[in-house]
Amino acid sequence: MVSPEAESTQSTGDPEPPPHAGTGESLWRNHDFLRLWTGQTLSQFGSQISYLAIPLIAVVTLGASATEMGVLGALLRLPMLGFLLFGVYVDRMRKRPVLIWSDLGRAVVLALVPLLYVMDSLTLGVLYAVVFVLSLLSVLFQVAYRSYFPSLVPMEHLGDGNGKLQLSESLAQTAGPGAASALLKVVAAPLLILIDVASYLLSAVALLRIRRQEEPPVPDDETPASIHLAIWQGFRWVMDQPLIRPLAIASGLYSFFVMGAMQSIYMLFLLKGGPNLPVEWVGVVMATGGVGAILGATLSVRTMRRLGIGPTLLWSTVIGNCALLLVPFASGSVWTAAVMLGASQFIVWASNQIFFVSNMTLVQSITPPNLQARVIGTVYSLGLIPAPLGALGAGLLGEALGLRPAILVAVVAGAILPILLLVFSPIPRTREIPRP
Structure with a gap:
């Protein structure tokens, strides 16, 4: 609910301005922000499909009991405790590669569900593992995403950018479940997951197309080497x-x-x-x-x-x-x-x-x-x-x-x-x- 302005970096061989130049320009002319926004919009809509499909797979396809559904919900939320730990590591590395690999990792992990379903090998244990790893990568992505975004946008446009990103999330949360419900009439829930797989791949492509060079974090003598410190x-x-x-x-x-x-x-x-x-x-x-x-x-x-x-x-x-x-x-x-x-x-x-x-x-x-x-x-x-x-x-x-x-x-x-x-x-x- 609640996040400095990253240092400007010049793009190598790129005619675009540095992130905090051109302060009067609209975000609609900030192509790197638009790529980030496009990827996130697609990913958000895809995620809403999975949020509806995964519980249905557990109940309808795999016959999960109430206790087993409780375990599934716990595995979905348990990685959220990693926000503090991931923050330490993300501060010490380039953030765009973290975002790209998180997207690719989520796509690969999710693709196991329809693949194993077609092979008649999908089990509740596999679904548990998929949900846990998916949630873990999503927490990592969220930390890197929120801390990478300010490097693409001038400080006076942070509010506008956050508003656009939040609007996409709200639209996805409103329209996504309805679209998923309609698609479930013609596609089995495990195969519906392929839409989310595609959305993560498209998000990774959008991030790869961001041209602005991200400098590695400068070593900081004030940052303790100890993780807990x-x-x-x-x-x-x-x-x-x-x-x-x-x-x-x-x-x-x-x-x-x-x-x-x-x-x-x-x-x-x-x-x-x-x-x-x-x-x-x-x-x-x-x-x-x-x-x-x-x-x-x-x-x-x-x-x-x-x-x-x-x-x-x-x-x-x-x-x-x-x-x-x-x-x-x-x-x-x-x-x-x-x-x-x-x-x-x-x-x-x-x-x-x-x-x-x-x-x-x-x-x-x-x-x-x-x-x-x-x-x-x-x-x-x-x-x-x-x-x-x-x-x-x-x-x-x-x-x-x-x-x-x-x-x-x-x-x-x-x-x-x-x-x-x-x-x-x-x-x-x-x-x-x-x-x-």
């Missing part, structure tokens, strides 16, 4: 920054109470906890969040320019978090409850996209180049690690108090605490991004 250096930098620290802590609280606690029992609450929505209505309610995400990604840069970076971060948090309060109070007729829940989804996702683009732009702008990947890894870790703990707590609280009271406790804490953190920080008074 290098991780600590990135974490300490985040905690020492008066603008980044409250955002990181607020993200951790939101992760614990909302992404973990609330979302873990959200579906059960919709169906059996009070609103009692028909199953077919749940998809419609969830889809409103995708529409809100597209709107938020579209308006993010405009909002930053109009309000300033700090007020945008504050008010997107206030509006989005307060909209969460509609969830525990959704009641009345099925129509009334569905409208309240849909409105909450729409506002929360729109606000979250504005917050994410603003937060990432701020972090990328003020983080030193030698700490870029470690800071990104720290921010992602703080936003992901608390969620499983929150999910466990919500399950116990739901059993003790009931679903609606448990949702209410999670929402009130997850909404109010991050707002208070930001209100009593320098963020509301920060209109311009400080120069590094």
Whole structure:
């Protein structure tokens, strides 16, 4: 949710300007950014196909039980703990080769699924291994991708670039599952994976076509050789920054109470906890969040320019978090409850996209180049690690108090605490991004 400006490098034999020259030019004329954006857009849509197809392969093709599906979900999320470790290594190497090899690796690993399916040799154990390696490479890619992006774009265009990248992700999350569902009517789920394989290969080709030369990281005497000390250096930098620290802590609280606690029992609450929505209505309610995400990604840069970076971060948090309060109070007729829940989804996702683009732009702008990947890894870790703990707590609280009271406790804490953190920080008074 939250990332310095990399040093300009000249392209060898390339007529394109260095990354921080031509500051008045639109990103539409930055061909290297467009190549990165194109590759990521294709990859995002392909990934949405796999996100739907892999669970279906496990359940329908391989007959996985509930326990085996739990193992599959755990293997998908376990590599996310590697954000901190990968940040250390990515800071010490060229990032574009990391991106290319990650894409190629994901393509090869995923291609095993349709290949073994055709050979009638696909097993649940193989699917476990594929999911784990795929998630591991995706975490590596994400750290390198977020820390490589600032080297292609002038600092004043970071917000615009983040907005475009986030818009692609929102569009993929909204349209991808629908396209996958339509394709499943004519193609078996294991063969559908080939679309994602092709998307990773196309993303690698797009990255290979980036012309700007990336210089190797300059050895830094201040970076510890020890891995755990290098991780600590990135974490300490985040905690020492008066603008980044409250955002990181607020993200951790939101992760614990909302992404973990609330979302873990959200579906059960919709169906059996009070609103009692028909199953077919749940998809419609969830889809409103995708529409809100597209709107938020579209308006993010405009909002930053109009309000300033700090007020945008504050008010997107206030509006989005307060909209969460509609969830525990959704009641009345099925129509009334569905409208309240849909409105909450729409506002929360729109606000979250504005917050994410603003937060990432701020972090990328003020983080030193030698700490870029470690800071990104720290921010992602703080936003992901608390969620499983929150999910466990919500399950116990739901059993003790009931679903609606448990949702209410999670929402009130997850909404109010991050707002208070930001209100009593320098963020509301920060209109311009400080120069590094």
